[in-house]
Amino acid sequence: MSTTPPVDPLESLARGHVRSVWEVLEAMSILMRRRNEGLPLNLPQVTVFLRSGREVTGLVREYGEFRQGRGVLLITSSGYGSRGEGLDVTFLPDGIIEALTLHDATVLDTPAKSMPESSPMHLRRHLPAMGDKLSSAWGTKVAVEFGTATELEPEANIQPLAWLVERTGEVLGRLATTPDVGDVLREKVRKVRLFVGDAFGAKLTDSTLDLTTSRRPAAWPLDSELAQAVTDTLP
Structure with a gap:
């Protein structure tokens, strides 16, 4: 047992x-x-x-x-x-x-009430808007998706993903307009995938940028940490 x-x-x-x-x-x-x-x-x-x-x-x-x-x-x-x-x-x-x-x-382990409560439906609706925002910043199509088909199933994943979706859209949008970094980002990244895991991390494979946030709010990435992690993945 x-x-x-x-x-x-x-x-x-x-x-x-x-x-x-x-x-x-x-x-x-x-x-x-x-x-x-x-x-x-x-x-x-x-x-x-x-x-x-x-x-x-x-x-x-x-x-x-x-x-x-x-x-x-x-x-x-x-x-x-x-x-x-x-x-x-x-x-x-x-x-x-x-x-x-x-x-x-x-x-x-529970985010403060200052963060609005999210839901799988809200996240599914928000993801295309994030893709449109990044595509506009890139000047070409950028796909955005959750890392796996079951990413939204655990209730414990919803708020971490909501944070990652919101901050990734803002941070990548700013990085795309940054000299040098923006040029490489627009050239190398065609897809962004979002995960929840044990720890925050970023990885670029071929043209796919994988971003993972921790389940624990204390380890969610700040904008500066997210920007640095993305920059570090670029060649």
């Missing part, structure tokens, strides 16, 4: 082998930066336990080197004496941190 493998919440961070307090803080700092750059991420809170016995709960705003030394900036709810509702920012140096709890990291 088959059993469901246990869930490792740390995998939702999509940052590789994260095991220490400092690796979790660094991962959360990176994810906050990626959210600020446009990814629709739900970020989990952390509780930091200090050597003094105090506990501080909030969102990791940034982890790194500051004037006061290495530490973490936490966005926390306003405390005692605060004027009304608001947010505080607390700096905690590395040296006073004893332990950390990452709360419900799997919230990262």
Whole structure:
């Protein structure tokens, strides 16, 4: 009888082998930066336990080197004496941190509500429009399709594909007008295929550009990453 493998919440961070307090803080700092750059991420809170016995709960705003030394900036709810509702920012140096709890990291596996809910029907309708947009930018016919006939069947693939469709149309459209890169892109690419997989990647085979996005929103490509990956595939 088959059993469901246990869930490792740390995998939702999509940052590789994260095991220490400092690796979790660094991962959360990176994810906050990626959210600020446009990814629709739900970020989990952390509780930091200090050597003094105090506990501080909030969102990791940034982890790194500051004037006061290495530490973490936490966005926390306003405390005692605060004027009304608001947010505080607390700096905690590395040296006073004893332990950390990452709360419900799997919230990262669901995109934030700022991203509209998509559907297989919506994606099937949107794909031809993306093909028309790229064909116009290329000045010749460019085919756009999902990587396999079953790409839309798993429900978990819908939002990742919606992100990839939207961002690919924008990024490739811009790259096509970029000197040098645009010339090579228009010459070498005649088909774009979109996949969902374990990790983000790009591959050019013959005249087909394959783009794969991760299932995990934390590892979806930003525009800059998508543009760089496409550029790196070009001869």
